[in-house]
Amino acid sequence: MTSIHETTVSSELDPANPFAAPSTLPYELPDFSAIREEHYEPAVVAGMAAHRAEVEAIATNPEPATVENTLEALERAGQLLGRATTAFYNQLPSDSTPGLEDIQERLAPQLAAHQDAILMDARLHARVQTLADAAAAGTLTLEPDTAHLLEKLMTQFKRSGIALSEADQARLRALNSRITSLQAGFGRKLLAGANEASVLVTDEAELAGLSSGAKAGARAAAEARGQEGWLLEMQLFTHQSVLASLEDAGLRARIQEASRTRGATGGDNDTREVLLELARLRAEHAQLLGYEHHAAYVAADATAGTTAAVNEMLARLAPAAVANARREARELATVSGASADEVGSVAAADWSHLSEAVRKERFNLDDAALRPYLELERVVHDGVFKAAGLLFGLSFTERHDLPGYHPDVRVFEVFDAPDPGEPNTGLGLFLADWYTRESKRGGAWMDSLVHQNHLLGQKPVVVNNLNIVKPPAGEPTLLVWDEVTTLFHEFGHALHGLLSDVRYPSQSGTSVPRDFVEYPSQVNEMWSWEPQILRSFAVHHATGEPMPADWVDTMLASRIWGEGFATTEYLAAALLDQAWHQLAPSDVPTSVDDVLPFEAAALAAAGVDLDAVPPRYRTTYFNHIFGGGYSAGYYSYIWSEVLDADTVEWYAENGGLTRENGEAFRRKLLARGGSQDPLASFEDLRGRPAEIGPLLERRGLV
Numbered sequence: 165m166t167s168i169h170e171t172t173v174s175s176e177l178d179p180a181n182p183f184a185a186p187s188t189l190p191y192e193l194p195d196f197s198a199i200r201e202e203h204y205e206p207a208v209v210a211g212m213a214a215h216r217a218e219v220e221a222i223a224t225n226p227e228p229a230t231v232e233n234t235l236e237a238l239e240r241a242g243q244l245l246g247r248a249t250t251a252f253y254n255q256l257p258s259d260s261t262p263g264l265e266d267i268q269e270r271l272a273p274q275l276a277a278h279q280d281a282i283l284m285d286a287r288l289h290a291r292v293q294t295l296a297d298a299a300a301a302g303t304l305t306l307e308p309d310t311a312h313l314l315e316k317l318m319t320q321f322k323r324s325g326i327a328l329s330e331a332d333q334a335r336l337r338a339l340n341s342r343i344t345s346l347q348a349g350f351g352r353k354l355l356a357g358a359n360e361a362s363v364l365v366t367d368e369a370e371l372a373g374l375s376s377g378a379k380a381g382a383r384a385a386a387e388a389r390g391q392e393g394w395l396l397e398m399q400l401f402t403h404q405s406v407l408a409s410l411e412d413a414g415l416r417a418r419i420q421e422a423s424r425t426r427g428a429t430g431g432d433n434d435t436r437e438v439l440l441e442l443a444r445l446r447a448e449h450a451q452l453l454g455y456e457h458h459a460a461y462v463a464a465d466a467t468a469g470t471t472a473a474v475n476e477m478l479a480r481l482a483p484a485a486v487a488n489a490r491r492e493a494r495e496l497a498t499v500s501g502a503s504a505d506e507v508g509s510v511a512a513a514d515w516s517h518l519s520e521a522v523r524k525e526r527f528n529l530d531d532a533a534l535r536p537y538l539e540l541e542r543v544v545h546d547g548v549f550k551a552a553g554l555l556f557g558l559s560f561t562e563r564h565d566l567p568g569y570h571p572d573v574r575v576f577e578v579f580d581a582p583d584p585g586e587p588n589t590g591l592g593l594f595l596a597d598w599y600t601r602e603s604k605r606g607g608a609w610m611d612s613l614v615h616q617n618h619l620l621g622q623k624p625v626v627v628n629n630l631n632i633v634k635p636p637a638g639e640p641t642l643l644v645w646d647e648v649t650t651l652f653h654e655f656g657h658a659l660h661g662l663l664s665d666v667r668y669p670s671q672s673g674t675s676v677p678r679d680f681v682e683y684p685s686q687v688n689e690m691w692s693w694e695p696q697i698l699r700s701f702a703v704h705h706a707t708g709e710p711m712p713a714d715w716v717d718t719m720l721a722s723r724i725w726g727e728g729f730a731t732t733e734y735l736a737a738a739l740l741d742q743a744w745h746q747l748a749p750s751d752v753p754t755s756v757d758d759v760l761p762f763e764a765a766a767l768a769a770a771g772v773d774l775d776a777v778p779p780r781y782r783t784t785y786f787n788h789i790f791g792g793g794y795s796a797g798y799y800s801y802i803w804s805e806v807l808d809a810d811t812v813e814w815y816a817e818n819g820g821l822t823r824e825n826g827e828a829f830r831r832k833l834l835a836r837g838g839s840q841d842p843l844a845s846f847e848d849l850r851g852r853p854a855e856i857g858p859l860l861e862r863r864g865l866v
């Protein structure tokens with residue numbers, strides 16, 4: 165075992181470094197007016213050294229282990245490191261520079277090793293084990309949040325491999341390193357394979373139906389590669405979005421074929437060998453740590469708990485989704501003039517083209533007409549903030565005096581409803597970074613700069629990032645409906661952080677398993693549709709006229725169209741993920757020729773083998789599970805959505821948008837963060853375990 169004292173790092177931090185002491189700004193908001201790129205690395209390095217010294221003191225404490233001198237002490241440790249890394253990992257995706265990327269590349273392996281060293285410290289493990297034994301024997305009584313903290317810590321130790329023999333630990337390290345490099349290799353092959361699969365069109369007539377913007381993009385893509393014509397590049401998923409608009413059936417079929425065969429065409433970019441080795445090594449890694457297979461290893465640390473629970477949920481959803489996809493296929497077949505007898509009469513390549521035709525005919529609404537009614541400031545103040553006010557009693561005041569990390573960042577102080585006769589004290593800060601820029605990665609997300617906790621007396625500072633295009637100066641920011649939903653969604657994560665009311669920093673707000681973290685944010689999306697809220701924010705920015713009521717009805721009705729297809733392709737991918745990761749090492753196929761037959765058998769066994777609705781990702785280009793960190797976890801999205809839909813129903817059963825309901829959701833769920841099993845929080849709120857009925861209904865699958 166390596167000692168955590170083997171390396172010596174300069175632990176001296178210049179006191180002038182803004183991370184050297186806690187920020188003196190309100191809520192310990194990092195002082196972005198003082199923080200420069202060159203401050204991060206020395207602060208993180210010194211932070212690791214300080215943390216190591218603190219952990220060493222805990223591990224070598226001559227006193228017997230207590231909650232205070234071990235668990236609490238660990239929670240208090242690492243504050244300098246925490247200050248520097250939270251600010252750094254907030255800025256990296258949001259306002260990156262080549263310098264920050266370099267720092268990240270240097271720091272990432274050091275931080276991983278730092279974390280490993282703590283979890284592989286046998287002395288520390290022994291102290292924590294003593295507490296766990298005493299708790300199990302009943303000689304130590306723990307508060308529920310402390311018991312949960314202890315249990316999670318023991319799980320982390322177990323998963324680090326600390327209990328293994330030296331030989332097994334060596335094998336575990338080798339597996340970890342090989343798995344990391346295989347994942348990176350899968351990603352590289354996939355990217356190269358996607359380029360190879362791009363479809364070149366030389367006859368402009370074939371592009372009929374494509375928008376002029378998309379056409380110009382395809383032209384530029386061809387030029388960039390020195391080719392004549394138009395190059396249609398591949399998106400990650402099977403079903404390429406360009407299929408919806410292209411009118412030429414021959415071209416659609418070529419694109420579909422190029423998409424679905426990625427990674428299985430032989431040659432350098434074939435991913436089958438890599439993914440087979442990955443599946444085998446992950447299975448071995450899981451068994452080494454005492455789990456049946458990789459999926460069990462992943463589920464054990466999630467709210468699902470077991471793969472049986474995941475399998476059961478997927479199995480209950482699949483038949484309803486497939487039945488609905490078949491119904492949609494029959495409707496599409498009718499539109500296309502073909503026989504309406506069977507799903508087979510619609511080709512996968514034609515599906516979205518026909519579906520789009522139906523959508524246009526039934527739900528004639530376009531973004532351009534909606535946008536003037538969806539102005540950012542109104543959506544935020546009269547929508548997002550208003551809902552939070554009515555539900556939780558929150559109010560928001562912009563703080564122009566507090567600096568963000570970029571000129572576009574807006575800082576709001578959040579206030580709780582004051583108790584009668586008490587002053588209106590602040591709850592935390594909400595930073596909004598809504599606009600896109602070159603230094604920001606795509607997508608939308610929430611981050612925390614300060615995690616609420618009572619142990620250190622810290623209040624929350626949270627950030628929302630979106631990628632809305634910034635209008636010219638002086639013009640209003642007009643949104644599309646998707647962006648409105650995203651604002652509500654990300655603010656749902658922000659509320660999880662802001663309304664956290666826990667003792668321990670590691671249990672704060674969104675510190676919950678991956679299959680739970682999307683749940684509160686999905687729930688918050690419901691308020692964008694709530695009539696009282698929608699009427700309040702959907703007002704024409706120039707005329708002040710409300711959005712026509714029948715448009716709202718049409719928008720609501722159009723949500724369900726296409727859900728059979730969408731749910732089925734998603735479930736097929738989630739089931740494939742489970743199939744590959746519920747194998748013992750010796751059950752993983754050994755030949756690349758077995759990959760596609762394995763996939764076909766898995767889809768057939770789960771009853772989701774529809775030719776017209778292929779999986780959202782097929783095995784050979786399933787980057788979430790073979791290239792990234794979602795292995796055996798792709799089910800999480802719909803797992804969270806089951807909880808979400810059931811909660812939307814709970815609100816409806818109890819009178820919807822009321823202060824009382826908001827209070828219950830806040831106290832029983834949001835405030836608890838990761839201080840107890842999150843499903844227990846859900847059941848406390850709902851009064852029973854989650855049911856899938858509301859999700860089926862929402863997606864029109866009943």
Ligand SMILES: [Zn+2]
Pocket residue numbers: 653654657682685
């Ligand atoms: Zn989210």
